[in-house]
Amino acid sequence: MTITEEKQQEINDALDELAHMIGDFRERLVAAGEFLIAYGSPADIYSDPADLTAVQFFPAQFALGLLGHWSVESGDERDQPPAGFAEHLTWCEICPFFEDIVQMIEEFGADNEDGGQPCEHCHHKLLWHQLFATEKYRARIDCKRGWERVEPEPTPVSGIPGQLGEAHEGRWFALLNDGTFAVVTCTFYQSRSSGTYQLWRDDEYTVCTDPSLPGDTEIVSGGMKFSVGAGPANTYDAALRWTGPTAQIWQTYAPAVGEALLVPETDQ
Numbered sequence: 001m002t003i004t005e006e007k008q009q010e011i012n013d014a015l016d017e018l019a020h021m022i023g024d025f026r027e028r029l030v031a032a033g034e035f036l037i038a039y040g041s042p043a044d045i046y047s048d049p050a051d052l053t054a055v056q057f058f059p060a061q062f063a064l065g066l067l068g069h070w071s072v073e074s075g076d077e078r079d080q081p082p083a084g085f086a087e088h089l090t091w092c093e094i095c096p097f098f099e100d101i102v103q104m105i106e107e108f109g110a111d112n113e114d115g116g117q118p119c120e121h122c123h124h125k126l127l128w129h130q131l132f133a134t135e136k137y138r139a140r141i142d143c144k145r146g147w148e149r150v151e152p153e154p155t156p157v158s159g160i161p162g163q164l165g166e167a168h169e170g171r172w173f174a175l176l177n178d179g180t181f182a183v184v185t186c187t188f189y190q191s192r193s194s195g196t197y198q199l200w201r202d203d204e205y206t207v208c209t210d211p212s213l214p215g216d217t218e219i220v221s222g223g224m225k226f227s228v229g230a231g232p233a234n235t236y237d238a239a240l241r242w243t244g245p246t247a248q249i250w251q252t253y254a255p256a257v258g259e260a261l262l263v264p265e266t267d268q
């Protein structure tokens with residue numbers, strides 16, 4: 001597997017987070033499991049045995065140590081686990097969790113491209129599911145629900161007709177039940193006429209195949225403009241404080257742009 005520089009940076013950041021994550025055992029399991037789903041096992045990532053060993057023998061009180069423990073015990077080898085691993089699984093509280101995930105990855109297919117099946121409920125890849133640990137520390141998944149921000153912070157925007165001062169946008173996504181994504185980009189900006197300030201929220205509703213690249217992977221889109229207050233206002237704060245779209249907003253303003261439904265919030 002070839003890893004691009006950008007991907008490597010992303011993996012390093014994720015590893016760094018795991019290497020510092022201490023605290024509740026279940027949370028650490030889930031964080032390490034999410035890493036396994038997103039990037040693969042340590043042996044897939046490290047070709048240098050010294051690097052692999054450093055990860056494998058990381059202290060177990062950190063999330064990375066749990067992944068390392070499983071990597072060592074299982075031999076990080078899908079086809080031929082070491083003798084005794086089956087017995088180890090009968091009492092270990094860590095390894096069965098990761099074995100469950102390995103099973104899921106096989107069922108879904110690495111990228112849903114090589115014969116794997118997307119989820120029969122939401123039609124999305126394993127990556128887009130919520131991972132959790134059961135009472136007995138087994139791995140389970142749930143179709144991911146609700147709206148999530150794409151970027152942690154509002155980003156500046158310019159060139160809006162009538163725009164006065166700075167404008168900022170926030171972007172949210174949710175899963176649609178045909179395997180595509182709903183993305184709502186909300187741009188906050190001000191205008192002034194006859195000395196009166198007006199704060200606007202300009203929504204763009206997009207159906208796309210990759211929520212991180214809605215423009216490039218757009219299937220269809222549409223928009224709506226709302227007057228959301230008087231000014232003068234700080235558009236960065238407005239975009240930061242805005243709680244984001246809701247199922248009702250999507251259903252009211254976006255049906256014209258997409259026929260798929262949002263993955264339900266309470267029912268798989």
Ligand SMILES: [Zn+2]
Pocket residue numbers: 069070073088092093094095096
């Ligand atoms: Zn174990």
Ligand SMILES: [Zn+2]
Pocket residue numbers: 119120121122123124129142143144
């Ligand atoms: Zn699902």
